[in-house]
Amino acid sequence: MKSRKQLMIATVLAAMLLWSCSNSKGQSQGISSPDGKVKITVNNHDGQIFYAVDKEETKIVLPSKLGFVLKDGRVIGKKMKITNVKKTSFNETWEQPWGEKRLIENRYEEMTVSLKSNAAKIAINLIFRAYNDGIGLRYDIPSQASIDSFIIMDELTEFALAGDENAWWTTAYKGVYYENITQLTPVSQMNDTVSLPLTLETQSNKFLAIHEANLTNYAAMNLYASHGTTLKCDLTPWSTGEKVFAKTPFVSPWRMIIIADRPGDLLTSSLELNLNDPCKIDDTSWIETGRYIGIWWGMHMEKYTWHMGPKHGATTENTMRYIDFAAQHGFSGVLVEGWNTGWENDWTKEGDKFNFTQPYPDFDIEKITAYGKQKGVKLVGHHETGGATINYEKQLDDAFAFYQKLGVNCVKTGYVSPLLDGKERHSSQYGVLHFRKVIETAAKYHIMIVNHEPVIPTGLRRTYPNLMSGEGMRGQEYNAWSADGGNPSEHTTIIPFTRGLAGPMDYTPGVFNFENPVKPNTKVKTTLAHQLALYVTIYAPWQMACDLPENYTGNPSLHFIEQVPVNWEQTKVLEAKIGDFLITTRKDRDSDNWYMGAITDENSRTFDIDLSFLDKDKKYRAIIYRDGPNAGWKTNPTDVNIEEKIVSSDQKLQLQLAEGGGTAVRFECL
Ligand code: NOJ
Helix, strand or coil: CCCHHHHHHHHHHHHHHHHHHHHCCCCEEEEECCCCCEEEEEEEECCEEEEEEEECCEEEEEEEECCEEECCCCEECCCEEEEEEEEEEEEEEEECCCCCCCEEEEEEEEEEEEEEECCCCEEEEEEEEEECCEEEEEEEECCECCECEEEEEEECCEEEECCCCEEEECECCCCCCCCCCCEEEEHHHCCCCECCCEEEECCCCCEEEEEEECCCCCCCEEEEEECCCEEEEEECCCCCCCCEEEECCEECCEEEEEEECCHHHHHHCCHHHHCCCCCCCCCCCCCCCEEEEEECHHHHCCCCECCCCCCECCCHHHHHHHHHHHHHCCCCEEEECCCECCCCCCCCCCHHHCCCCCECCCCCHHHHHHHHHHHCCEEEEEEECCCCHHHHHHHHHHHHHHHHHCCCCEEEEECCCCCECCCECCCCHHHHHHHHHHHHHHHHCCCEEEECCCCCCCCCCCCCCCEEEECCCCCCCHHHHCCCCCCCCCHHHHHHHCHHHCCCECCCCCCCCCCCCCCCCCCCCCCHHHHHHHHHHCCCCEEECCCCHHHHCCCCCHHHHHHCCCCEEEEEEEEEECCCEEEEEEEECCCCCEEEEEEECCCCEEEEEEHHHCCCCCCEEEEEEEECCCCECCCECCCEEEEEEEECCCCEEEEEECCCCEEEEEEEEC
């Protein structure tokens, strides 16, 4: 019997042979990225369309199938003939209203391969783009007599990997809301269907992230490994089994692969944003970034309740206390959860009882928002839907108008329930359409959205920059109550390379009090300096300081959070090993100051950091928040040393990170 490895080699060789034979039949087309390194080849072998991707001499994706199975039995992708090929070039630089960097180069070569299937009587276009940092491909089905409304039962897109690459993956269906611990295995041992982005380290020492962009009226893509190392598309189904209800003219989301030589290059890629449509909001001047605190951690630590009662968190008095603290420490928002009626029910089952315009009697929202206005602090609104989207959509306009009238311009939404409306998955076409409707409606009312329990982001923030941030990963809250003890120390060194590639993360950093009186075995497994560094390593345009005001008062480390920006001119990754450590620097958009965040997993580490990223010929006061000599997540997380020194770009800075530790630095330009 052949071993699994022999079988895999045989499959790869057969695919390559087939590839080279069919090339000679003339139905082979290709494009290369502007720098000539990334190459996409499309091939028609006996009517079956394949694509392949290489970077220089390295095979990234071996010949892989494309196509669809429709409910009426027709298969798109088989018995096809190439009828036309069009190639174009594109080059622009666009400016983000907010983000990890201001200017984004969008430069690619595009190839549209037109195909006709005589059997299925369908004409389609396959659109391929080659960028210096990866590729995109999408399906385009124009209007035509033989196909109008249609139902996709399966998308046949494959990614036949060149080797048994190492994959960081999370289960697509077994967990909820993408809130899972990341697994690291070779692709052939991924024993489950996985969600995107799927990040890979290849045998050829490249780093790949397979994801999708511009998911608007379609089901989210998941992947599973078939025949060893071929990844196959698995679209999240409707409860009735169909995947997508569509109509011509139709375009699919982009299927994309970031191709990087170093892990840090995954983080600085703009491929996902470039594959989305330009901004549809004419005047974006109302869209802001900010730091916020919240009546929130107190609920997760069981100090407060969401519902009204003796421990109610969202009271007028308590909210005003939070507003005072925010005003004193430069936070522009206070999130208040549990302010509206509906929480008194079992809201994870009865989300349809939530009323989004009816505050609890002990929450005087007019008084609170007027008080906030005086102090220059806005309420960050909260719409927990309990997954009841029908109830929410019925109230959507009224709910946003209510907040708008009160000057609330940022709303955190939530969808806690394994299925939306008891039936459909968050990542199904049903969910995708709902999330899109919320963003578009919010934009009408000049409201920004921070989306919890979302469908995984796919870069829609370019088109709707009021989609600020979101969850879709195990956030800090797991360190309050998770029965498995909380997030492992390495968690924050992984998620920027997985979920973080999809878009800003509302991880809610900033724990200063590491005691957990309610669940003593559940812990934050980092040091305080690591918590500070997260403000740089994790990007969010609305960034929370999650802990209680009383835990911040008097602690000099708060100063770092008070000053750290949330909107950047540029971002550089200095050192990174996925799952081990990450050192990121970012330059403020509104000054010449730089910030650095360095984090490690459960192991202590030392780095000599070259400061050449700083602007040349300038001097900086470096204010360094580092793990103290006795720091370590297990025994002494709060030991922090704060030092100052004058530095310039020709110097080095030594970092000593404790177990679960970190360092945060503000480089103040002098
Ligand atoms: C889960 C969210 O992640 C959390 O932030 C929120 O407090 C609760 N749902 C209640 O909405």
